[in-house]
Amino acid sequence: MANLKLTDVEKTYGGTVQVLRDINLDIKKGELIVFVGPSGCGKSTLLRMIAGLEKITGGTLEIDGQMVNDVPPAQRGIAMVFQSYALYPHMTVRDNMSFALKIAKKSKQEIEDSVNRAAKMLQLEPYLDRLPKALSGGQRQRVAIGRSIVRDPKVYLFDEPLSNLDAALRVATRIEIAQLKESMPDSTMIYVTHDQVEAMTLATRIVVLANKGIAQVGSPLELYETPNSEFVAQFIGSPAMNLLPGEIVETGETTVVKMDGGGTARSNIATKPEDKGLKVNVGVRPEDFVESDGDYIYEGTVDITEALGEVTLLYFEAHDGDPVIGKLQGIHQGLRGNKVKMTADPGRVHLFHDGTSLLYR
Amino acid sequence: MSPVVQGIITIILGVGGCAAYFYASNLVLDKVIFPPRNDDHGRNINRANIVRPWLFVAPAIFFLGLYLVYPVVGSFFRSLYNRSGNTFIGLGNYTQMFSEEGFRVALFNNILWVIFVPASATFLGLLVAQLTDRLKWGNIAKSLIFMPMAISFVGASLIWKFVYANNPDIGIINAVRDFFGLNPIDVLQIPFWNNFFIMFILVWIQTGFAMVILSAALRGIPEETIEAAIIDGANPFQIFFKIKIPQIAPTIVVVWTTITILVLKVFDIVYAMTGGNFDTEILPSYMMDYMFRDDGRATAVAFVIMIIVTPVMVWNIVQARREMR
Numbered sequence: 001m002a003n004l005k006l007t008d009v010e011k012t013y014g015g016t017v018q019v020l021r022d023i024n025l026d027i028k029k030g031e032l033i034v035f036v037g038p039s040g041c042g043k044s045t046l047l048r049m050i051a052g053l054e055k056i057t058g059g060t061l062e063i064d065g066q067m068v069n070d071v072p073p074a075q076r077g078i079a080m081v082f083q084s085y086a087l088y089p090h091m092t093v094r095d096n097m098s099f100a101l102k103i104a105k106k107s108k109q110e111i112e113d114s115v116n117r118a119a120k121m122l123q124l125e126p127y128l129d130r131l132p133k134a135l136s137g138g139q140r141q142r143v144a145i146g147r148s149i150v151r152d153p154k155v156y157l158f159d160e161p162l163s164n165l166d167a168a169l170r171v172a173t174r175i176e177i178a179q180l181k182e183s184m185p186d187s188t189m190i191y192v193t194h195d196q197v198e199a200m201t202l203a204t205r206i207v208v209l210a211n212k213g214i215a216q217v218g219s220p221l222e223l224y225e226t227p228n229s230e231f232v233a234q235f236i237g238s239p240a241m242n243l244l245p246g247e248i249v250e251t252g253e254t255t256v257v258k259m260d261g262g263g264t265a266r267s268n269i270a271t272k273p274e275d276k277g278l279k280v281n282v283g284v285r286p287e288d289f290v291e292s293d294g295d296y297i298y299e300g301t302v303d304i305t306e307a308l309g310e311v312t313l314l315y316f317e318a319h320d321g322d323p324v325i326g327k328l329q330g331i332h333q334g335l336r337g338n339k340v341k342m343t344a345d346p347g348r349v350h351l352f353h354d355g356t357s358l359l360y361r
Numbered sequence: 362m363s364p365v366v367q368g369i370i371t372i373i374l375g376v377g378g379c380a381a382y383f384y385a386s387n388l389v390l391d392k393v394i395f396p397p398r399n400d401d402h403g404r405n406i407n408r409a410n411i412v413r414p415w416l417f418v419a420p421a422i423f424f425l426g427l428y429l430v431y432p433v434v435g436s437f438f439r440s441l442y443n444r445s446g447n448t449f450i451g452l453g454n455y456t457q458m459f460s461e462e463g464f465r466v467a468l469f470n471n472i473l474w475v476i477f478v479p480a481s482a483t484f485l486g487l488l489v490a491q492l493t494d495r496l497k498w499g500n501i502a503k504s505l506i507f508m509p510m511a512i513s514f515v516g517a518s519l520i521w522k523f524v525y526a527n528n529p530d531i532g533i534i535n536a537v538r539d540f541f542g543l544n545p546i547d548v549l550q551i552p553f554w555n556n557f558f559i560m561f562i563l564v565w566i567q568t569g570f571a572m573v574i575l576s577a578a579l580r581g582i583p584e585e586t587i588e589a590a591i592i593d594g595a596n597p598f599q600i601f602f603k604i605k606i607p608q609i610a611p612t613i614v615v616v617w618t619t620i621t622i623l624v625l626k627v628f629d630i631v632y633a634m635t636g637g638n639f640d641t642e643i644l645p646s647y648m649m650d651y652m653f654r655d656d657g658r659a660t661a662v663a664f665v666i667m668i669i670v671t672p673v674m675v676w677n678i679v680q681a682r683r684e685m686r
Contacts, residue, residue, distance in 0.1 A: 053588050074594030086585030090607040099603075100593035151593070 003029045004050070004155055004188060009059035011045055019045055022213050023059065032181050032189040034199040036235070037209035044159055046209070047192045051080050051157050063154060074100075076155075079148030083160040085140045087132040093119075093143050094128040100151050118146040121183070138169045145180070158191040162198065178202055196238060200224075208232050228360045230352045233283050239313070239325045242289075243281040243352070244298055251275050254346060255358075257282055263341075265297040267349035269358050280358070283350035286313070286327035289342040296341035297349070298324055305336050314340065379420075386416045433667070440660035454661040464662075466640050467647040470556055471625070471669075474643055477557065479620040481564045483613060486571025490579055491601065503576065507569035514566070518633035521562045525549055550639050559634050559641055563627060571616045578612040579605060611684045618677035625670045644669075 009023040020042045027033050035043040048054040050061060052073030060067050068076050087096050094115055101111045119125045122142045132140055141161060148156055161177070162170045178201065181189060193199055199206050200220045208215040208223065208231075216223060216232045227233035227241075234240040244265075250256035251271040257280060259265055265282045284297060300316035303323065307313075314326040314335060326342055351358040390412060391397070395405040443450050458464045489506055493499030509517060526532030527547040529539035534548060548558045582605055590604045606613070628645030635641045637650060648662035 051592060053591065073592045078592070080589070080592050082585045082589060084583065084585050086583065086589040088586055088589070088604060088607075090610070099590070099595075103594045103599060147589075147593075 003027060003064065004190075005060075005062040005065075006050075007060045007062070009046075009049065009056055009061060011042065011049060011054065012057045018212060020049075020212055021058075025207065025214065025217065027188060027190070029188055030186050031204040032191060032202055034203035034206045035190065035192045035209055036194065036196065036199045036206060037215075038235070039194060041209045042212065043192045043194075043209050047080075047157055047159055047190060050155070050190065051078055052076055053080075074103075077153050078155045078157055079151045079153035080157040080159065081141075081144045081148055081161045083163050085132070085144045085164070087140055087143055087147075089132055092129050092131055093124060093135070093146075096132065096143055097147050097150050100147070114150040114152070115146075118149040121149065121180075122146045137165050138173055141165065141173060142176075145177075154188065156187060156189040158189065160192055160194070162193070162195070174198055174201065196236065200236075206236075208235060210235070226357070226359055227283075227350065228357050230281065230283070230355045233350060233352070233357070237285055237287075239286050239327070240322075241283045241285045241350070242298075242324045243283050244324070246280055246282050248275050248278045248280055248351075255351060257351070259297060261298065261300075263296045263299055265344075265349055266295075266346040267351050268346045269349075269351050271351075271358060275358075278353055281352040283352055284342075284344045285348065286325040287311075288344045288348040289326040289328070290344065291328065292341045292343035296343045298342045299339060300324060300342075301339050302335045302337060305332070307331055307333070316340075382420065383417070387413065390416065436660040436663055440657060440664050442657050444655045444657050446656060450657070454657045455665075458658060458661055458665075463642060464647060467642040467644050468665075470641065471643045473556055474560055474563075474624050474627075475621055475669075478560050478563050478567065478624045479617045481560075482567035482620050483571045483575075483617050485564065485568045486573075486616065487575050487613070489568065489572045490576035491605075494576070494579060503572060506572055509566045510569040512566065514563075514627065514629040515633050517562055517566055518630050521565075522634065525558060549635050549641075552640060555635070555639055555641055559630060562630050562634070563624065567620050567623070571620065574612060574616050575609065578609040582608050611680055614680045615677060615684060618673050618680065621673050622670055622677065625666055625673075 004025075004027040006023050006025040009020065010018065011020040012018045023046065025033075035046060037043045045054055049056050052068075052071065056069050061069055063076060063078075088099065091099065097115045097118060098111045101114060106114075115128070116125075119128055122145060124139070124142055124146055127135060127139060127143075132143065135143065141164075144161070158177075162173055165173055174197075181187070181202070191198070191202060203220050205217055206220055206223055207217050210231050215235075216228045218226075220236075223232060223236045227236060230243060234243070244259060244261065246257040246259040246265060248255055248271060249258045251273050253268070253270050255267045255269055255271040255275075257265040257267065259282065265284075267282070271278075282297065289298075298316075302314050303317045304315040305312055306315075309331065310329075312328045312330070312332045312335075314328065314332075316324040316326070318324070326340075390409050395409040395412075397403075397406050397409075439446065440454055441449060441451060443453070489503070493502050496502065512520070523531055524533050525548050527535060527545055529535040529545050532545075535545040538545060549555045551558075586604055586608070587600055590600050595603065626645060628643070628649050631637055631641055631643055631646040632649065637646045642650075644662060644666050648659050648666070651659040651662065653659075
């Protein structure tokens with residue numbers, strides 16, 4: 001299978017409107033890479049550039065060491081699964097799946113073998129002679145996946161494949177895709193989504209796109225535990241990470257921050273002596289907050305509580321901007337309207353200055 | 362009384378009459394025929410609701426019957442009578458008609474029209490729709506091609522009379538011939554082929570219609586299916602014939618049959634171009650030749666036309682309905 005390399009890739013429309021720039025990415029064989037980002041960040045555009053449906057206006061794209069910028073889509077060795085399935089409505093499932101092979105003038109026997117193999121893999125055998133309109137959403141999506149499998153591509157591209165499915169089916173199909181990936185350990189997959197859960201559960205590595213470029217690349221847990229910027233920190237994880245302003249008062253192996261709202265934060269992120277007095281944002285994920293009697297990072301009045309059973313969400317009264325959110329394990333009742341002090345394990349306290357993490361200096 | 366006042370009174374009477382009819386008929390149904398009273402009130406409400414739709418469609422059925430069904434039946438009976446309409450001659454008009462050379466020519470020509478005009482107009486319309494789809498000046502081209510739709514058949518015939526004129530200073534065909542040193546000819550007098558020169562006028566008019574409908578249909582094809590085909594390796598021709606055409610096939614059928622029905626009604630183009638001379642007669646113009654002279658014969662022709670149109674029309678309606686779903 002393939003490795004895929006993007007070097008300084010950029011996309012400009014009409015010579016003036018730049019939507020992507022400085023995309024450098026090295027995707028290894030067998031990886032499942034997920035592109036995530038806010039809507040309009042260009043993640044689908046990037047995928048379509050890899051597919052060859054959009055022209056690459058700068059930089060190079062290599063598949064297996066061969067530059068493919070100007071190679072037509074069909075010869076790049078890629079297959080794509082669209083959000084809307086894009087099945088040919090006038091063809092049966094069998095014809096949909098064999099279309100590419102017929103175009104490639106494969107022998108009848110070969111086509112039949114490939115289609116049957118893919119149909120078996122995706123449990124589509126009973127539906128081979130049906131038209132797409134006689135299938136459910138999940139079945140259609142499986143046909144779309146089958147259509148790419150029969151082509152035996154080097155790289156699979158998925159463009160938000162689960163967005164059109166209802167919640168229950170989305171979970172089931174997500175697991176199917178994970179199993180599919182497991183059964184084809186050598187195939188490279190690129191998957192675009194705006195759904196964090198899909199990104200966290202499926203990805204070998206996640207690419208967070210923002211502001212026309214790549215914000216951070218890393219394994220799901222790397223992004224969760226050590227985000228390099230406030231943007232990534234708030235984008236990964238739900239509810240988003242709380243950011244609270246403060247000033248560094250003690251440096252060293254453990255950094256101590258005096259919070260603007262009173263209270264003190266300790267973080268295991270090491271700082272140098274000259275950092276003393278630096279204005280920072282202290283980042284704490286809602287789930288890392290714990291109630292405290294003594295030292296606290298944040299103190300506030302609980303405005304709303306949401307009891308979900310397994311956890312309880314506390315929304316504190318906001319003075320300016322987004323409310324601070326705490327997520328406590330188990331059921332906590334009677335907190336509404338109370339003043340509550342929150343603190344967190346120093347290993348789980350992030351420090352940001354000017355939007356970037358002090359960990360990545 | 363001034364015509365304006367007359368018009369206003371007519372409108373008031375018409376609209377008021379309709380409103381009064383619907384109000385009164387529903388009132389009668391609910392209060393007199395099936396009153397929701399006593400033990401039967403539930404059943405009566407249901408029965409009234411079964412009858413109610415018929416109250417609303419009844420006027421339409423009545424007027425369609427009066428102006429469409431009655432003339433058809435009336436024409437059929439008229440076609441069984443002789444020229445003056447006082448002697449019953451059975452199928453005499455039909456047998457005599459089928460034995461006549463003129464009718465056979467008209468029938469044959471009409472078959473040519475039914476094959477050539479819808480096929481050419483649909484094909485050209487599809488071609489233009491596809492070719493202009495991505496062009497910057499595509500809309501200008503489309504407007505120009507659509508424009509003949511706004512011209513009456515007689516007007517179009519007059520324009521084409523100039524194009525075909527047997528004079529190199531007027532007609533473009535003969536101007537071209539003249540340029541190559543050939544003698545002018547009258548294309549409307551070339552046996553057999555003159556039919557095609559006349560048919561081309563209708564093709565010229567109807568291409569715009571086909572183009573507009575098919576262009577909309579082509580745009581309705583989901584872009585992703587085309588992109589999927591590109592990734593599957595299909596070339597532009599394969600995309601057009603294997604992905605696009607099958608997806609708009611129902612629309613093509615509707616356009617085709619609609620033009621076919623139109624073709625079976627056209628008489629003015631032939632009438633204006635040749636008056637049916639030089640073996641260019643088609644059934645409608647043949648019918649017009651007999652109208653007011655021999656109504657028995659004319660209604661017989663009308664009946665033949667109707668029998669030919671009906672299956673095409675049924676197919677057209679079936680397809681159009683399927684497309685709406």
